[in-house]
Amino acid sequence: MSLLPYIVAVWLFLVGLYGIVTSRNFIHLVMCLAILQSSTYVFLLAVGYRIGAGPPVFANVPVGTPAVDPVVQALLLTDIVVEATVVALLLSFAVQVHRNTATLDPEKVVELEG
């Protein structure tokens, strides 16, 4: 098993985190969150992948044929649904922010502090 997907997953997580920390635009921030989440996709797929294995469809194949792990793929689908919901909700908040304050800069809409 190659180490590359894990390195990519860690890279995506960190780069997403960096983007969120330094973001000056809510839309950009939400996209960084989506990138951060895609690290979990890569990671989960890497966990379940086996070199030389086929898809986890067990019709018309001899018993014992290697297949990739279908469980992580199910987790991944759930993960995608979760991400779509969260991103949609956050984007709607961003639209509301823009409607109310005519800016998308997190620095300029700070009303709660201290």
Place this chain on the structure above:
Amino acid sequence: MNPLVPLPLLIPLAAAFLLGLLNKRCPRWFADSIAILAASATGVVSLILMHESALRPIVYWYGAWTPRSGIALGVDFYVDPFSAGLAAFVCLLALASFIFSLHYFDSVGNLFHVLMLGFIAAMCGFSLSGDLFNLFVYFELMSVAAFALCGYKTEEPSTQQGAINFAVLNTIGAFLALLGLGMFYARTGALNLAQIGRTLGHDSGVLVVTSFVFVMCGLLVKAAAFPFHFWLADAHAVAPTPVCVLFSGIMVELGVYAVARVYWSLMDGALAPHRSALTGVLLVVGTMTALLGACMCFAQRHIKRLLAFSTISHTGLLIIGFALLKPGALAGAALYLIGHGAAKGALFLVAGILLHRCGSIDEAHLYGRGRKMPWTGAVFVLGGFGLVGLIPFGTFAGEHAIEFIAERNHQGWLDIVFFLAVTITAAAVFRVYARVFLGRGTRLSSGARLKTVDERRETSGPHNHVPAVMFLPAFALGLLAIAAGCIPGETHAVLTAACAFADHAGYQARVLEGAFLPIQAVASEHAPLLSSVLRSLGATLAAIALAVFAISPAWDRGRIYSRPFARSMAFIRRLHSGRVGDYVAYFAFGVAAIGIALAFLIAS
């Protein structure tokens, strides 16, 4: 298989679906009654489950996919008095919120009810789940419903700021937990808590500890532990008051519960030789959370924000209760959770009444305007006594149990942490009471000493009296905060349940072999009551004294002589900058610090 087990999840989801489908086609009273009915029914079912599982926990496998030869195939709900009791408490607080909000939110259809019911279902599922991935799914369902409820008042910019901070931080926490979960799956090939725990055995290698740190930190974001707590005050300041009751009363505490569940079911075997390492790290986290929350609480004048920081402080105390990793302290934490949740719910509802009557939530603007509401004020004081842990409140019983275990484990310094946290948070509440409901003491300048958020009224209609539907839930929660500490035989029953909760091998046998293991009754040791009573009275007097001092002119003069204190306070307040980027940076720092500290302590 007990057919009642899926109902705490199904009833609220079905009601939410029905109301979502009808949406604006059904009248308001219909939505209200369906929501109240669903919350009550779920609560009753949860109470029955709690009663039935008191002697023997119930394991329910969905689709009857029971384990084959000790390998879990399906997804289970694990019902023990703790999980069912938490589900019942969720429903009780939700019921209070629904009744309180009977004439709230006229214009928006039934969206509020749909979101609240989804929120309830997710929290019930979260408490009952016996599967790590389902725990994540309920965590996310709960979070998404909470984000939407938090950003409910769309016309104010501060609302979106609070909701975005809340959503971004909790989502990152959830993904970190998901990464940890994936690592557990990679190591063990299992998602069931008992199965992972059994497969791990005594392996405390780098991979296992890292996975646990990721899962734990993800859950601690929900639990608002330092330094992940920054979202909480922003979210509470902007969320509608009935929602705050659920946020503060139970959602945050569920984060601590989940850490406890994951630890005892999954990591207790692996970390058995390194318990003191985990205890050390979590005690530091809990202490920081408790003290920082208390200081920030006292510095607020936005009442909902003040109560939110008090929640952070008390969650820190709950984390301390868990951190001792002893069943006795766990039982104390459970009692504390109920006592604090009820008291905090009552306090938030009173804040909602103030907002309804006076159209403001700022201590300065409200000066003396609560004088016509003596009974509402009485409930506020009751909540304050609940926070300080006056005998016989539920918080007293909890604090008593935790401190007894702490002293026996040579952690007597925790007494001081408890004393400081409860005294300062309660003093803040008493100070608000004196200014708002008695009209005593110095006036705060309503100018710009600190930036405040003006809340618009959440209600329409006449504002010249306190409606019974607003007062009664607050009053009932105040009484519950007392009752939680007075039920005879309660301490012993909770301790028995806690021993079963902390039984790592028993959990696995019950889940994977379906073993008929009754819960063993344990002999409770009688902790010396007198010193606890004295401490509780002392803390109450200290809180009142501090509140009196804070509203006296001497306080304002004293500010000049206490420069170092004022400076450090200003620094702490600057940390709470309201910028989501800063909060995420603190989060990354916190995860790294906790991970490195734990790894260092385990290795040494």
